[in-house]
Amino acid sequence: MTQMDGLDVVDCERCEELCESRSRIVNGVGPADADLLFVGEAPGANEDEQGEPFVGRSGDVLDETLRDVGLDRADVRITNCVRCRPPDNRDPHADELANCREYLETEIDRVDPEVVVTLGKVPAQHLLDRDVAVTGEAGTVHDVTVAGTPRPVLVCVHPAATLYDPSQKETFADTLAKAADFTDDESGQRRIGDF
Numbered sequence: 001m002t003q004m005d006g007l008d009v010v011d012c013e014r015c016e017e018l019c020e021s022r023s024r025i026v027n028g029v030g031p032a033d034a035d036l037l038f039v040g041e042a043p044g045a046n047e048d049e050q051g052e053p054f055v056g057r058s059g060d061v062l063d064e065t066l067r068d069v070g071l072d073r074a075d076v077r078i079t080n081c082v083r084c085r086p087p088d089n090r091d092p093h094a095d096e097l098a099n100c101r102e103y104l105e106t107e108i109d110r111v112d113p114e115v116v117v118t119l120g121k122v123p124a125q126h127l128l129d130r131d132v133a134v135t136g137e138a139g140t141v142h143d144v145t146v147a148g149t150p151r152p153v154l155v156c157v158h159p160a161a162t163l164y165d166p167s168q169k170e171t172f173a174d175t176l177a178k179a180a181d182f183t184d185d186e187s188g189q190r191r192i193g194d195f
Contacts, residue, residue, distance in 0.1 A: 007032055007107050009083055014099035018084035018092075023048045028079030028107055035183040036076040037113035038062070039104070040158070041122035042092045048085035053078045053120075054159070061159035061172075062119075069177045070188075077111055079104065081126050109147040115182040116151055117175075120158030128151050130194050135161075135168070140173045154179055 003011040008027040012065050013019050026043040029052050036052075046056035054062050075148075082092040082100045108116060118124040124132040127144055137155045144153045156175040161168040 004103065004106060006021075008112055009103050012083070012100075012103075015082075015084065015096045017081070018086060021087040022084040024051050025078065025083050026051055026053055026085070027083060028096060029053060030077030031075065034075065034077035034111055035114040036071070036113075036117060036179055037108060037111050038076060038078045038117045038119055039123040039127070040080045040119045041077070041126075042080050043085045044089050045085065047080075052101055053080050057163060058159040061162055065159070065173050065176050068173060069180045071176075071180050071183070074181040075183075077113065079107055081123050091122055092099070097122075101126075105147040108151065109149065114152070115141070115154050115179055116146070117154045117156050117157060117179050119156055120161075124153075124155045128155075134158075135171070138171045139178055141178075152182070155184075 009025050012025060026047050040053055040054045043053060044056060047053050066073055066076065081104055082096050083103060086092050086096070116127065118127055121132060124134055124137070127146065128142055134155060134156060134157050138157045142153050142154050142155070143150050145151070146150055153177065156179070157168050157172050159172060162172050
């Protein structure tokens with residue numbers, strides 16, 4: 001049974017270890033009809049504390065790069081594969097990803113974005129259902145069926161990658177620029193054709 005109110009998970013105890021490590025469930029933020037939906041892996045310490053995805057240093061990088069490509073954080077939706085903080089900020093386990101998959105698919109289905117952008121390896125592999133070499137595949141678009149509907153999924157490096165490896169800044173910015181091209185211009189036309 002889905003424990004959701006609109007796009008928000010309001011109660012969930014599917015993952016015992018995550019329930020013990022979380023302070024709260026961290027739901028997605030942004031418009032319910034956003035053209036762009038960014039998907040990270042799981043909340044970290046800052047996100048768990050503040051109740052919003054991508055609010056720490058990685059969030060600053062994301063916000064700044066969004067502005068650089070002509071977008072505002074308030075115009076995009078940002079969520080995670082897993083809505084509860086894993087202990088010690090470890091990667092979510094396969095069963096935790098599976099337990100939260102219904103929530104992610106429901107959110108994607110209801111938001112109905114023009115493109116889903118995966119931020120990092122875990123969400124890319126989770127949605128593409130295969131191993132992904134993110135640095136090599138960043139900027140590539142794949143047709144993926146999510147909740148019964150084919151959707152374009154754009155692979156992107158995690159914003160934190162730019163903090164640890166400055167050579168990834170250009171890759172990150174180029175991929176966000178590509179994501180921005182999926183949004184409508186003022187005439188209501190998509191700025192680019194099919195990839």
